Amino acid sequence: MQAEMKMDLNDQLRQAVRPTTWVESPRLSKRLDVDVTIASESLQHTGSFKYRAAYNVVSRMEQDRIVTASSGNFGQAIARACAELGKQAIIVMPHTSAQVKVDAVREYGATVDLTDVRVKGRQERVAELLEEYPTAYVGSAYDDPWVIEGNSTLGDEIIERGGFDIVVAPVGGGGLTSGLVLASQRAGSSLEVFGAEPLMANDAARSLRAGEIIKNEVEPMTIADGARTPSLGQHNWAILKDGISGIVEVPEDKIREALRMMFVYANLKVEPTSALGVGAVMVQPELFRDKKVCCVVSGGNVDPDVFCEILSGS
């Protein structure tokens, strides 16, 4: 009975998310000198893979309200998942958030709680809201088994497509990569999972070397803003410490170059964090040469000004 219920929820999740968009670009592969196929989540609902996690969390939680701090993709994803599933979302965002991001969360029907982070931390504000709504679920963008399970559906799709030796995906809090490792282990697949992390925010790579979670001491201001997380999550680390095959550290200029290459040779609009996978192939091609590689583009939400600044090569 429990197995049946689980199956139903997984089926529901697979139907609720948009299948990933496969992009093969011979011109991109030629330039990388590596056989690369892109799995792009830029056209996923709300524009990023986070919708997989968000939908899973909101459908599995018994509560009818979720409170989470997010200035980015997870907030939008939770907002839309709650709208789809008839639940309430309160998204705590810094008062300095770009208006377009605030508007996006509101358009999906969530309540935006703007917090002056000079006065009060975002987690502090989440705690306050919990006093007001003691039965609400507290959402984490990565450190949550349901988040990992939701993201594992992308791994399922990659394994079902078949033929890949390696998948390489961005690492921030580790929600996506741990989901991919979970999918590979669950399927008994030989698919290897590599992480791609900004060199200037390399806490995950350092954690892997140290054998324990290492935190960034200050928020690293990498252009890949989805990877500015303080550290890997506990649940993610439990899966990644033995499950991930390696982490490639990508300098900022390679992140930018990878974004440009995907624009020119694969006709993709990707957010900077999403350029990490192709950036990793550029940085350590010997890891990927003669393999069939899937690069995950985690999302496409990026401000036009930031995008063009990167595209111009300045």
Added chain:
Amino acid sequence: MQAEMKMDLNDQLRQAVRPTTWVESPRLSKRLDVDVTIASESLQHTGSFKYRAAYNVVSRMEQDRIVTASSGNFGQAIARACAELGKQAIIVMPHTSAQVKVDAVREYGATVDLTDVRVKGRQERVAELLEEYPTAYVGSAYDDPWVIEGNSTLGDEIIERGGFDIVVAPVGGGGLTSGLVLASQRAGSSLEVFGAEPLMANDAARSLRAGEIIKNEVEPMTIADGARTPSLGQHNWAILKDGISGIVEVPEDKIREALRMMFVYANLKVEPTSALGVGAVMVQPELFRDKKVCCVVSGGNVDPDVFCEILSGS
């Protein structure tokens, strides 16, 4: 036997092309106040719908060599189709063509014939090449029944998806819209086909009003460079004159605004010509309101500089 052979070729064509990419964006539909779904050919092989036509032409022609004048998407599409099918392509391009476009055609394995168009017209150069290769096929990007038939496969996909009242697509030489009308008529579908044309290159709209083909007197320098064609083709006109439901004339500022909206709300990189469909919905919303509308994005090949100039709103 002939019917069987035709079936085989159609099946081969459908397998050779990449299915169109469907993008539903509630945020875009909300802003347009029209229920719009995008069928994007930006991820088609060679980055535009032209590959459908090119593959069909190259597979159906008995000749093993094709000569065509194209500085854009058709040249790349013919080059790759010839590479796939083991035939030779000579693409006549103006000597002023951007190096990236020349490189793209060469990368797909075609011979590029750079012609100084101040001295010799491109069609004149094609005629010269025909003297050298008298058995070569002369390719037209739109005025060719095989081109129309190839493009009709996009119409087939739109009809197979179902539920649409209207499809709106860019009009240049009329190759795409005539293909869509052909598909709708062949299927006995009630799907209406509208064209979207730059106001400053409105020869097709004027032709429809006049009841005969009207040519642009000079090359109209619209940002939608795929619609800078001198006039509709004869084969296209034969289908469009009674088959198209109407043509919406889109001012340049709306083309630009539509491109920006698709970037922000649908995470798409589209070329300016491809913004015409959404632009048409903005210009004459009353035509589309309360209908289920498919907007065709014809391709995604655009220089970063041009793209960012449009994105910046300047």
